[in-house]
Amino acid sequence: MTLSRIRNFSIVAHIDHGKSTLADRLLALTGTMDAKKAVDQVLDSMDLERERGITIKAHTVRLLYQGRDGHEYTLNLIDTPGHVDFSYEVSRALAACEGAVLIIDAAQGIEAQTLANFYLASDANLTIVPVINKIDLPAADVEGTREAITATLDLDGSEALAISAKHGTGVPEVLEAIVTRIPAPAGDPDAPLKALVFDSFYDSYQGVVVYVRLTDGHVRSGTRILLMSNGRAYDVQQVGVFSPDMRPVEELSAGQVGYIIAGIKRVADAKVGETITEAARPTAAPFPGYRDAKPMVFAGLYPIEDTDYEALRDALEKLRLNDPAFTYEPETSLALGYGFRCGFLGLLHMEIVQERLEREFDLSLIITAPSVRYRIQTTAGEVLDIENPSKLPTPDRIAEMEEPYVTSSVFVPTEFMTVIYKLAQEKRGEHKALEYHGKRVHIRFDFPLAEIVVDFYDKLKSISKGYASFDYEFADFRASDLVKLDILLNGEPVDALSIIVHRDKAYEKGKALVEKLRAVIPRQLFEVAIQAAIGSRVIARETVKAMGKNVTAKCYGGDITRKRKLLERQKEGKRRMKQVGRVEVPQEAFLLVLKS
Amino acid sequence: MLADNPPASDSLGFYIHVPFCAQRCHYCSFNTAPLDATAMTRYLAAVGCELDLLGALAWAPRVRVETVFFGGGTPSLLDPAALAAILARLRRRFAVAPGAEITVEGNPESVTREKLHAYRAAGVNRLSLGVQSLDDAILRRLGRLHDGRGARRAFEAARDAGIANVSVDLMYGLPGLDPEGWSRTVDAVLDWQPDHLSAYGLTLDAGSLWGAAGVAGLPPEETVVAQYWRLARAAAERGFEHYEISNYARPGFRSRHNQIYWRAAEYLAAGPGACGFVGRVRYANVRATPRYAVTLEEGRLPLDTFEELTPRQRLAERLILGLRTADGVPAAWLGARLLCSGGPEPGSSRGWPAGGAAWLRDAEPLRRTIDAWRGERLLADAGDRVRLTEAGFLVSDALFVELL
Ligand SMILES: Nc1nc2c(ncn2[C@@H]2O[C@H](COP(=O)(O)OP(=O)(O)O)[C@@H](O)[C@H]2O)c(=O)[nH]1
Numbered sequence A: 001m002t003l004s005r006i007r008n009f010s011i012v013a014h015i016d017h018g019k020s021t022l023a024d025r026l027l028a029l030t031g032t033m034d035a036k037k038a039v040d041q042v043l044d045s046m047d048l049e050r051e052r053g054i055t056i057k058a059h060t061v062r063l064l065y066q067g068r069d070g071h072e073y074t075l076n077l078i079d080t081p082g083h084v085d086f087s088y089e090v091s092r093a094l095a096a097c098e099g100a101v102l103i104i105d106a107a108q109g110i111e112a113q114t115l116a117n118f119y120l121a122s123d124a125n126l127t128i129v130p131v132i133n134k135i136d137l138p139a140a141d142v143e144g145t146r147e148a149i150t151a152t153l154d155l156d157g158s159e160a161l162a163i164s165a166k167h168g169t170g171v172p173e174v175l176e177a178i179v180t181r182i183p184a185p186a187g188d189p190d191a192p193l194k195a196l197v198f199d200s201f202y203d204s205y206q207g208v209v210v211y212v213r214l215t216d217g218h219v220r221s222g223t224r225i226l227l228m229s230n231g232r233a234y235d236v237q238q239v240g241v242f243s244p245d246m247r248p249v250e251e252l253s254a255g256q257v258g259y260i261i262a263g264i265k266r267v268a269d270a271k272v273g274e275t276i277t278e279a280a281r282p283t284a285a286p287f288p289g290y291r292d293a294k295p296m297v298f299a300g301l302y303p304i305e306d307t308d309y310e311a312l313r314d315a316l317e318k319l320r321l322n323d324p325a326f327t328y329e330p331e332t333s334l335a336l337g338y339g340f341r342c343g344f345l346g347l348l349h350m351e352i353v354q355e356r357l358e359r360e361f362d363l364s365l366i367i368t369a370p371s372v373r374y375r376i377q378t379t380a381g382e383v384l385d386i387e388n389p390s391k392l393p394t395p396d397r398i399a400e401m402e403e404p405y406v407t408s409s410v411f412v413p414t415e416f417m418t419v420i421y422k423l424a425q426e427k428r429g430e431h432k433a434l435e436y437h438g439k440r441v442h443i444r445f446d447f448p449l450a451e452i453v454v455d456f457y458d459k460l461k462s463i464s465k466g467y468a469s470f471d472y473e474f475a476d477f478r479a480s481d482l483v484k485l486d487i488l489l490n491g492e493p494v495d496a497l498s499i500i501v502h503r504d505k506a507y508e509k510g511k512a513l514v515e516k517l518r519a520v521i522p523r524q525l526f527e528v529a530i531q532a533a534i535g536s537r538v539i540a541r542e543t544v545k546a547m548g549k550n551v552t553a554k555c556y557g558g559d560i561t562r563k564r565k566l567l568e569r570q571k572e573g574k575r576r577m578k579q580v581g582r583v584e585v586p587q588e589a590f591l592l593v594l595k596s
Numbered sequence B: 001m002l003a004d005n006p007p008a009s010d011s012l013g014f015y016i017h018v019p020f021c022a023q024r025c026h027y028c029s030f031n032t033a034p035l036d037a038t039a040m041t042r043y044l045a046a047v048g049c050e051l052d053l054l055g056a057l058a059w060a061p062r063v064r065v066e067t068v069f070f071g072g073g074t075p076s077l078l079d080p081a082a083l084a085a086i087l088a089r090l091r092r093r094f095a096v097a098p099g100a101e102i103t104v105e106g107n108p109e110s111v112t113r114e115k116l117h118a119y120r121a122a123g124v125n126r127l128s129l130g131v132q133s134l135d136d137a138i139l140r141r142l143g144r145l146h147d148g149r150g151a152r153r154a155f156e157a158a159r160d161a162g163i164a165n166v167s168v169d170l171m172y173g174l175p176g177l178d179p180e181g182w183s184r185t186v187d188a189v190l191d192w193q194p195d196h197l198s199a200y201g202l203t204l205d206a207g208s209l210w211g212a213a214g215v216a217g218l219p220p221e222e223t224v225v226a227q228y229w230r231l232a233r234a235a236a237e238r239g240f241e242h243y244e245i246s247n248y249a250r251p252g253f254r255s256r257h258n259q260i261y262w263r264a265a266e267y268l269a270a271g272p273g274a275c276g277f278v279g280r281v282r283y284a285n286v287r288a289t290p291r292y293a294v295t296l297e298e299g300r301l302p303l304d305t306f307e308e309l310t311p312r313q314r315l316a317e318r319l320i321l322g323l324r325t326a327d328g329v330p331a332a333w334l335g336a337r338l339l340c341s342g343g344p345e346p347g348s349s350r351g352w353p354a355g356g357a358a359w360l361r362d363a364e365p366l367r368r369t370i371d372a373w374r375g376e377r378l379l380a381d382a383g384d385r386v387r388l389t390e391a392g393f394l395v396s397d398a399l400f401v402e403l404l
């Protein structure tokens, strides 16, 4: 196949602007699936992805398109994850393309992820095809959106295609633009093999299936390949393409996108960003920009029943096979027993892992409040990374504490500026820049990561009536005045409830926390005192009174069934409890810590 | 269905539901029907047919009825002749033991000495009188038709009529009931020297007016708890035993019929919405009185729902019913509940019942819970039995949920 008939592209957009809908249209139009089989939004293949409407993993699919010039083109659509937690994966997927279709909702206009994606695509030197979607909506403002594209993005708004992905209007022009505007891949099929890994997954029969984009050379079954970051070599067993299911082909060559199966045992051995070459004739230099995806958020995972510990460990191991960005190591908690400290890219990533553990492995878990990684200089001159608040050295051993900061972009209509600044201030944000784009502003803040991991995005959305959008990136560690806040139940500190907070917020946080805990800890046979303390100083206290009465007075006329059913319903509704000392604490108590 | 389900025991209780009420009380969620003469006539004919159909079951001849309980509704609305006819029909179809306990529930406004005398002549030997309170303002609020003096008169009428076993029903935790008001009612009723006392804390059940519409003036929990203890102490001083969560008896006067329920033993039932338990099956009749009557007019038993209990459900029921009583349950049953968690049930041919896996998981937590209850003196060991203490009764549902 000649390179001039191949296009590698991706579709990027702010969430809900219509990426999945357009992808489905393209698949249907090119007959990649017959219309009947076109289940809605075929690319979001994990259940979780469909339910949440967010693409979590990159997907890829090969479309065969009959161009208006009469030639048949192979279009490789590489779908990228749609959440800030996964921006490294997005950048790698984009690096496998020559062009990107950038969708902008005609009614919403440009938003934070539109910008973030635009920058990522420009950084990767991609040709960008702007597409204005949802022109069928009454609120669609096509001309305004064109102007915004010209003003805000470095693109010619008049060249943007106006479409309705939902109704199919203008979609054929998108296919044609992909062919005419996006350059064909360049590359030398005779040079040594050079392929970029932009995703991979583990299959229990075939081992790791690696998604690759070849820039040079070719690969076929029998090729001995070398992974450049770790020096491991493998013999290729199969190569193929996605159309949309996996289909083996003879050979993949420069410019093409497909998969390689080579007996690789763990996803961690062929990570996103890896460069694959030939063992016998290695390419000169790997792709730039490879890095280990680093977890940013950490939480303890504990089985509710101690007997599930082994099952949890096995499940974590299995999950990690497919998800090297997630880390875990054993830890123990006085309150919760044996468990694991796990690292995640962000909160969404954490929720996904938790949900998969509960759904796919049928485990009941306690997940402790997520924490970021703090950097501690001890008085003895060591540097410690602390991801678990209960492991923080005592204050007398700490010379300085640092916390991670992010740089962030908020994009919002001007009328919400005041509330946004107020929220930013509450979250210890530092204002960095402000730019006006017509009726909207682009504000840049630096935030402590700890302040935004949890409910920042939800708050932002709600105070801006859904109009604000947000994107962030890790910046650096900065010194902060932080303290450890402990929670005590009946005088016993519960290590799993400890958090690290800024000193100025400790009192307020402690008070809010004990109030919340009082509301979720059910009444027990005895009174439960809940205290928040910094060191030995108690700063807030609440009590859960002992259960006074809980009795069915009458089983009338021998209607025992009714009574039993009532109790059965109660039992079902009863939240799973973890026994901490003598106190029964419901699962959600441990997560409340972050919501207060 | 009943035909293929012979009772395990030959001695049974018999519950007969009389749905009619002159007026529905505001807290009541039971199956009641407005009193009207035509409906009553139809009902009486239907109950007669039902007793015939039950009596015609193949296993009926070997059954001995040890207790009969007319519950309601308001059974004391039955004309003595009608009541006598039902009992006669029952005796024709079943062997009613010579010393059987035969109870009628009655409301003060619908009993007179003459009526009770006639009831007694028909075989009734126990009256359960729905007094609820002696405070007239509270009685009005409950939607009752009697006042405190009427209650007293009704009690005396029962004694005059020669009923040797009289029980009084009271309610506490009522809207507007303060500690003093409750003390007055308790002391006055104890002065009457009833043989048995039932005292129910108010619950707002779904299906009652208050459950649906809510009610103002409910006392705080501490007050309700204090009212429970006030009665428990006063009853003990007068020589009553607190033999079930809500029931007190002078020695020898426990309700034999209700003890059948608490022992998870078997009983038959007749009347609309009545519930029975034979063999492994709990069943309930059609609730609506007209449909109940129609079904029997067509010559069929008016069964509505039935459920065959799994061995595990039976064990759970035995525990949660038995622990309602001062006798408690054999410690071995509790042990079985914990052990059951360990493997398939002996003698269960159907393998793992639905609850099996859940029981397996909760053995450890349940053991801890039980120890905690012992530690708090809510649960006590008595020889080879385990029972709840009076303090344990008050929070018993918290344990029962775990035992399911
Ligand atoms: N009216 C209208 N709705 C659209 C159009 N395209 C997508 N949508 C709707 O917008 C929502 C988000 O679309 P989706 O493709 O899931 O967005 P994604 O998050 O970018 O993948 C869905 O409810 C779509 O049905 C369009 O052209 N017109």
Ligand SMILES: [Mg+2]
Pocket: A019, A020, A021, A044, A053, A054, A055
């Ligand atoms: Mg989508």
